[in-house]
Amino acid sequence: MRDVAIIGIGLAKFGERWDCGLKELMVEAGIAAIRDANLNSKDIEMIYGGTMASGRFVGQEHTAALMADQLGLHNIPAVRIENACASGGTALREGFMAVASGMHDIVAVGGVEKMTDVTSGEAATALGGAGDQEWELFQGITFPGLYALIAKRHMHDYGTTEEQLAAVAVKNHHNATMNKYAQFNKEISVGEVMKSKVVADPLKLLDCSPISDGAAVVILAPLETAKKYNDTPIKISASAQASDTLRLADRDSLVELKATKIAAAKAFAMAKTTPSAIGAAEVHDCFTIAEILAMEDIGFYKKGTAAKAVEDGETAIGGKIAINTSGGLKGCGHPVGATGVKQAVEIVTQLRGEAGGRQVTGIEKGLTHNVGGSGATAVVHIFERYN
C-alpha cells in the first residue's frame, strides 16, 4: 500500500437549488475540484460517485457513469456507491483503496444528491430506505423517530438535557454563517431550538438536519507525486469502515453506535494517532443527538460527557476540539450522498489553512465521520498536513 493525498476539492453550494438539477450540481463541484487540482481532466483514471436515493428523488440511477459523462470523462470506469447517508464516505474509502493499492493514480470521488424535487413526505420515505424497510419503516417509524429513541435513552442513562442537544444546533448554525457553501447562514439560539416544533420527542425541528441539494468532489493521487499538482496536498492517513445491524432493535445498546467505535479504533490505529491529536472533526450530526454519540464513540469524550462539553463551548472553533466547522449536516445542509465527501473537503480546507473566519489555528490533523442509517454503516477518515 502506498500513501494517498487529496490534491483537489470542489463544492456545489448546498441548499434548495431550484436553479439546477442533479447534473448541474455534479458539474459545479466537479469542475471546481479539477481546477483546484490543476490537472487535465484526461488524467483522471476512475471515478467513484456516492448517491443515496437518486432513483426516488429524480428518477435517475447509474449516477457515477452520468457524472463521468457530464464531466467529459468518457470511457473510464465509473462506479456508483450507495451506503445510505454514508455513500460519500464509502465512495472516498473505495477511491482511497484504488489509489493506495496502486491500481489507479488519479481518482475522482464525488457525492451528490438532489432532494428538493419531491415533497418532504416523499423525501422522508426515500430516506427511510436507509433503515430496515420491512421491520422498521413499514411499521411506521421514521428516522427522526429512531434517533429520538436513542436520545431518550441517552437522556435517561446520562442526564443529557434537551438544552444540551440544542447547543449542538446553535454551534453548528454559528459555524455555518462563516461558510459560503452552507445552506443556512443565520444564527439560532437555544431558546429558538427549544420552541421549534416537535418532530419526534425529544427532537424538535431545529434538532434535525434539513433536506438539501448539493455536491462535493475530491481528487486523489499518490502522495509521492501529489506536489506535481498542488503545493498543499493533504495526506489521508487512515480510511476505515464498519457495519452493524440495520435494525436499531437488534443492537446491544441504544446509546452507542458500534460501527463508529470499530471504524474509529481502526482509523486511529492505521494513522498511528489518538483523538487528542485531532484539531478539527466533521462528524455526522443528522440529528443533534448523533453529534453527541459521535463525539463519544470516536473517543473525543468519555460516554455520557460530550453533551456538557458542547454546552460549555469546548467543541466550538477555538475550543478544545473544533467539531463541525463547516456547519455540519445541521448548518451546512445534508444532501445525503454528498455529505461524506463534503466533510473531507472541509477538513482539507482547514488543513490548508484556507477556512477564513472559521479557521482552526495550529491544526495538524483532522477527522471525518460519516454514518449510514441509524448506524448500520460508519466510515472514518483521518487527514494530516504534509510538508
Next chain:
Amino acid sequence: MRDVAIIGIGLAKFGERWDCGLKELMVEAGIAAIRDANLNSKDIEMIYGGTMASGRFVGQEHTAALMADQLGLHNIPAVRIENACASGGTALREGFMAVASGMHDIVAVGGVEKMTDVTSGEAATALGGAGDQEWELFQGITFPGLYALIAKRHMHDYGTTEEQLAAVAVKNHHNATMNKYAQFNKEISVGEVMKSKVVADPLKLLDCSPISDGAAVVILAPLETAKKYNDTPIKISASAQASDTLRLADRDSLVELKATKIAAAKAFAMAKTTPSAIGAAEVHDCFTIAEILAMEDIGFYKKGTAAKAVEDGETAIGGKIAINTSGGLKGCGHPVGATGVKQAVEIVTQLRGEAGGRQVTGIEKGLTHNVGGSGATAVVHIFERYN
C-alpha cells in the same frame, strides 16, 4: 497485484419469487456460496453488493449492509454498488480489486434484485433510471425503444433479420431448460418469437428479457491460498470496465457499444488471451439485439456477421463458442443487480465441469460481459481453470 480466485458460488432461483422478499433472496444465495466455499462466514472480511433499483422496487436502500446483516457478517465493511444492470459485474470488479491489491483476503460479492413487487409499468419506469432520465426517459422512450433503435440500424447496415434476432431467444430458452436456477424452462420457436406481441418494433415480447427476482453470490480469495478452501478454484484472469455517454443520441455509432469494445480489449490484454480461446461466454442479452452487439464488440465475430452465426447454430452448446449457456438474461431471467454475478457463477460452473446437460466440453477459459443502460457501463471478466 496478486492473482484472485473464485472459491465459492451460490444462487437463489431466478423467477417470480412470490415466496420471499429481498432479504430471503440474499440469504438463499449467500448461504449456498459460503457452504460451497467450505469456509466459516467469519473469514469473510468485506462484502460488495450489486443492486440497481431496490429503492424503487421495495423501498430499501443500504442493501449491502443489509446483506451483511442478514448473513450474520456483522461489523465488516459492506459496500453497495449501483451501475444499473451492470451493478453485479461492477461489484465483482470492486471485489477483485480489493483482493488483488492485498487489502482483503476473503471477499463476498453479491447481486440481488426483487423486481416483482411492483407493477410492470413501475418496473419499466425504475429501469429507465439506467438511461438519461431528463433527456431520454422523461421524453417518453423506454429501454425496449432504445434497443429497438439499435436493432433497426443494425438491420439497415448489415441486413440482420428479425428471424436471426429470434434465433438468439430460441437458443437461450433451450439452454435455460437445462438450468434448474432459470426462470423459464420451456422451449420456444422462431415462429413463436415472430408472432409474439410487438413491444418496440422490431423487438417483440420474446426478444426481451423478463422482469425477475433472484440473487447470486461469489466468494473471492487470493489464488495462492484458494486450494485451502476448494479443490477447484477458478482464476479471474482479467477484470475490466469502461463507460460511455448515457444518452444513445450522443454516441458516434448506434451499431456498437464502445464501452464493451474498450472493456473487452483491456480484458484480453490483461488475461494475455484472445477471443478464440474462450470456450463459453455469458453476454448481456437484455434484448436479442444486445447479444448480437456483444458478440461483435467483444471480438467473437466481425461486425455484421454475428446474427448469421447464431442462426447457423455456431453459438449453441457444442458449436464454435457456447454463448449464454445459463439461458442468458432472456432464458435464465434478469434480476438486474444479480445478473453480473450470476454470469460469473455460470462460467465457474462450466470451468469446474459441473454444468450437467449444458456442460461445454473441453472448456479452459470463459468470459462474462455485463452492460448497464444502453451501454454507458460495460464490465468484462475472463476466467480460467487452475490446476
